[in-house]
Amino acid sequence: MAVAQLVAGQNITIPGDRAYCFSVQIADWQWGVIVSRQNGSLSLLDAIEGASISDDRLLLNLSDIPEDIEKLTVYIAAGVNNTGNRTANSSIAPTAGMSARLSDLVDAKEYASIDISQQLTGQLAVSLIEVYRRNGAWKIRCILQGYREGLSKLLESFGFTRDSYAAAVASISTSASTIATASAVNREQTDTQAPVNQEAGDASITLVWKSGQGSLRSAARYFMGKNFKPVSDLRIGCFYELENGQRGMVYSFDASLEGSFDGVPYIKASRAQNQHFEQLLINARFRHKLNRFLIFASMMDAHDSWGGLNVDVEFQLPGVAAQTLSPTTLMVKPIYAVAMINFNDEQTKMTPLDEYFQDLAEMDRAFAWGLPWQCENNSDNEDQT
Known part of the structure; x- marks a missing residue:
């Protein structure tokens, strides 16, 4: 399978029996993943079976993703706070060299890439790519829909309110705190030979x-x-x-x-x-x-x-x-x-x-x-x- 250089609106089918890494190079911008379920509910991705975030990478094992999840949407945004508002030091537009790519997690074979900075300018938030199911097959679609008003407008277009976005961020922060506490407890047990x-x-x-x-x-x-x-x-x-x-x-x-x-x-x-x-x-x-x-x-x-x-x-x-x-x-x-x-x-x-x-x-x-x-x-x- 040749590497696809994706442009807005383009989609490709990818094998559903493999594990993937979707990585982003976005300078000082932030990024996240919106989870859309068949019942219409929305959430921000922390970790679900088959999908998790690690630094600048989204790790996917498509065969493990629950059947009720319809799609995952990756977005990027200039620096924002927990309410979705832009911070004072945010960039006005994507800088040169911003890109994303989808590759095989095991052998690093690249399937698709996106040159973000060449296709969008003057935006403060961008709906970047979708990973979705269609008739039993997995596909990715390059969206590249920009929002000059920033992340709060992007989230509003999906159906989030400002309060629901803040609650989702708080939920992820609580989960991360729980994981850190569990790790500390496990370490204390190790140190005392429990x-x-x-x-x-x-x-x-x-x-x-x-x-x-x-x-x-x-x-x-x-x-x-x-x-x-x-x-x-x-x-x-x-x-x-x-x-x-x-x-x-x-x-x-x-x-x-x-x-x-x-x-x-x-x-x-x-x-x-x-x-x-x-x-x-x-x-x-x-x-x-x-x-x-x-x-x-x-x-x-x-x-x-x-x-x-x-x-x-x-x-x-x-x-x-x-x-x-x-x-x-x-x-x-x-x-x-x-x-x-x-x-x-x-x-x-x-x-x-x-x-x-x-x-x-x-x-x-x-x-x-x-x-x-x-x-x-x-x-x-x-x-x-």
Whole structure:
């Protein structure tokens, strides 16, 4: 399927059995998604089965979207507050380079793109694109309907009132606060070693370590002396494979790789700034769509031997006794393959691995995962000896 450069009014059919990423590049503008249901009700998207927002991306798994949802409409707007009014520093028109694209979530194949700035000027809000069902097939339509009056006028055209829009924003804020509180509670339980041996519930894999100091030779030592020991930094991640065969990676290394809890791949990575805490959360509500996860940890820079970092990877899995795994090697290879988790046959199984690799591509080859690496050496470390 060739990449479609969409213009206003154009629509294309897309396969309904795949997962997609709709990303936007819109400078300092804001964006959101309006959910339209068959009964005529409207809401702003926080997270539903098959659709969720992550930073500048809308993640879609079309086969999971509830049948009563008729369409999803992506809009963009100059800076606005919770009532839909424009803020003082808003831009007057889209700036050069603003664009959007729809791509496959797994292999990044691009299906469609829109050059926003070339097709609209002088608008403060834009109804950008629709993802909708028609006769059992999924389609996307480029709308590019602009509103000089701003977001409040755009929302009014859909049927929102100013009060209902503010209430929808408040609802999403409350939901986000609830998620943050739950994460904090989960972290507190991890820090106090509280047992979590539930028969049902979400799965968590937590990486903690102490203040290990790297002994790897660093160029900085030539300037700062032999007593300079940079502090090691660690990350957690996984290769995943869903029941439908889709494969990919979630990794706390970068926000673009953090995954999604309520949408594909149903696993999300998070990390605590300035603390030795990284975590993967797996949404057990979708266990029927899960297959296997290869959990790994990585040393990001100035790495010491794994044994010198006092690393623990704590597993809290539904139906499995809590377990902590730790690396047992003096090797400095920066990738530690911790364990394989399988969700087959309504049972959760964890298999410890304790294997080490120079980079992620090497680990991929060892387990025949088959991810599309863009370069052979993808290590996040600059191992200069």
